[in-house]
Amino acid sequence: MPAKRIIACLDVKNGRVVKGVRFEGLRDTGDPATCALQYCREGIDELVMLDVSATLEGRLASLQTVERISSEIDIPLTVGGGVRGEDDAIAILDAGADKVALNTAAVAEPAVLQRLASRYGSQCIVLSIDARRVNGGYQVATRSATQTTGQDALQWARIGAALGAGEILLTAIDRDGTLKGFDLALIADFSRALDVPLIASGGARNADSFADALAAGADAALAASVFHDGLLSVAAVKQRCRERAIGVRP
Amino acid sequence: MSVGILALGAANSRSLVHALRRAGADAVILERPEQLPAIGALVLPGVANVGYLIQELDRGNWRTPLLAAIGNGLPTLGICAGFQLLCTRSEEAPELPALGIFCGTVTKLRGEKIPHMGWSRAEATTSAFESGWAYFAHSYAPPAALRETLAITQCGAAFASAAGTGNVIGVQFHPERSGEYGARLLQRLVRMAREPIHAG
Numbered sequence: 001m002p003a004k005r006i007i008a009c010l011d012v013k014n015g016r017v018v019k020g021v022r023f024e025g026l027r028d029t030g031d032p033a034t035c036a037l038q039y040c041r042e043g044i045d046e047l048v049m050l051d052v053s054a055t056l057e058g059r060l061a062s063l064q065t066v067e068r069i070s071s072e073i074d075i076p077l078t079v080g081g082g083v084r085g086e087d088d089a090i091a092i093l094d095a096g097a098d099k100v101a102l103n104t105a106a107v108a109e110p111a112v113l114q115r116l117a118s119r120y121g122s123q124c125i126v127l128s129i130d131a132r133r134v135n136g137g138y139q140v141a142t143r144s145a146t147q148t149t150g151q152d153a154l155q156w157a158r159i160g161a162a163l164g165a166g167e168i169l170l171t172a173i174d175r176d177g178t179l180k181g182f183d184l185a186l187i188a189d190f191s192r193a194l195d196v197p198l199i200a201s202g203g204a205r206n207a208d209s210f211a212d213a214l215a216a217g218a219d220a221a222l223a224a225s226v227f228h229d230g231l232l233s234v235a236a237v238k239q240r241c242r243e244r245a246i247g248v249r250p
Numbered sequence: 251m252s253v254g255i256l257a258l259g260a261a262n263s264r265s266l267v268h269a270l271r272r273a274g275a276d277a278v279i280l281e282r283p284e285q286l287p288a289i290g291a292l293v294l295p296g297v298a299n300v301g302y303l304i305q306e307l308d309r310g311n312w313r314t315p316l317l318a319a320i321g322n323g324l325p326t327l328g329i330c331a332g333f334q335l336l337c338t339r340s341e342e343a344p345e346l347p348a349l350g351i352f353c354g355t356v357t358k359l360r361g362e363k364i365p366h367m368g369w370s371r372a373e374a375t376t377s378a379f380e381s382g383w384a385y386f387a388h389s390y391a392p393p394a395a396l397r398e399t400l401a402i403t404q405c406g407a408a409f410a411s412a413a414g415t416g417n418v419i420g421v422q423f424h425p426e427r428s429g430e431y432g433a434r435l436l437q438r439l440v441r442m443a444r445e446p447i448h449a450g
Contacts, residue, residue, distance in 0.1 A: 070264060
């Protein structure tokens with residue numbers, strides 16, 4: 001079993017990090033490459049860059065931003081946002097991403113997962129699922145969580161993994177940015193039912209909330225706001241995980 | 251010193267170009283076998299299905315000149331599926347023979363969650379290699395019992411996370427994304443790089 005991972009997410013719009021621009025502190029701008037390098041130095045295990053407006057604007061994630069981040073860092077980079085199919089995925093990988101995340105496009109045409117996995121291998125394909133709580137269950141939402149599809153989120157995760165997604169990035173929409181803690185019941189359900197790694201996202205609050213998510217079965221816990229806003233350091237999160245006997249990379 | 255990357259259409263060559271630049275080398279993506287004599291070292295990267303890589307290898311008529319260059323002492327690093335390409339064959343594409351520099355069959359991992367994704371320890375089995383935390387992302391791996399194993403890693407069972415013979419090293423992890431541990435391995439390749447042989 002690999003170490004449990006702590007992942008920072010860079011939500012990017014128009015080439016800038018949009019969640020929690022720091023008005024004071026060490027990082028004085030929301031420049032994605034600068035943030036990425038800073039996280040790297042702080043011991044983050046992996047980075048995800050999501051171009052949050054790409055799908056709604058009908059374009060692909062900014063390749064220039066991908067290239068700039070990739071050239072700076074020596075840890076893995078996953079990129080998502082506006083990926084419509086194979087050509088977009090290839091463009092993102094060619095720009096320097098190590099893994100590509102698909103969300104809306106995979107819902108629209110699930111076979112794209114299979115085609116990408118057969119060329120690049122499952123380990124390169126992340127299925128991003130935005131899950132919204134509806135009537136006690138969780139449904140898949142697409143287009144930056146502006147549309148709910150009616151499809152059961154866990155069923156979709158199983159199908160996605162069977163088609164070739166090598167990892168599931170599960171965002172609890174109702175927790176996103178709320179600092180209320182991860183949705184532990186959702187994480188436990190998914191972790192039990194899936195045999196691919198699970199990245200939990202949405203609701204990160206304090207160091208214990210990360211340990212909670214990892215203890216509930218997530219293989220990695222992802223956050224944006226708490227890191228960008230300087231509410232929490234990567235070192236503090238890892239320290240707390242170690243205190244709770246959760247194996248993390250030093 | 252230029253290091254050639256035999257991408258064969260696999261992904262993430264760009265990450266590698268950047269990492270090699272940080273290690274002090276100019277990286278060139280190879281497009282034709284005729285370029286082989288002009289490089290000082292070679293990287294076989296691999297974010298790819300190994301069957302796809304083998305087919306691309308033969309489609310581009312790389313197999314013979316590549317084996318000749320490696321046989322001639324070209325320092326070579328295989329990464330992930332590129333390491334698997336250096337083995338005899340893989341369960342992922344059993345009908346396709348790989349390069350056979352490391353004698354062993356690549357098998358599917360049997361861990362709790364597959365792919366093996368994230369940071370694990372590569373534990374050196376010889377003083378000629380360094381142990382450390384490395385980033386892995388794979389579902390198949392060469393067997394721990396390769397004759398040339400340099401390091402092993404646990405995922406369900408142990409597999410070879412590094413192997414080496416003469417001028418060839420294969421690693422199952424991604425040195426381009428394994429922090430300083432990975433950077434030191436790329437620096438080692440760059441130090442091994444030789445002056446290019448002039449073609450003809």
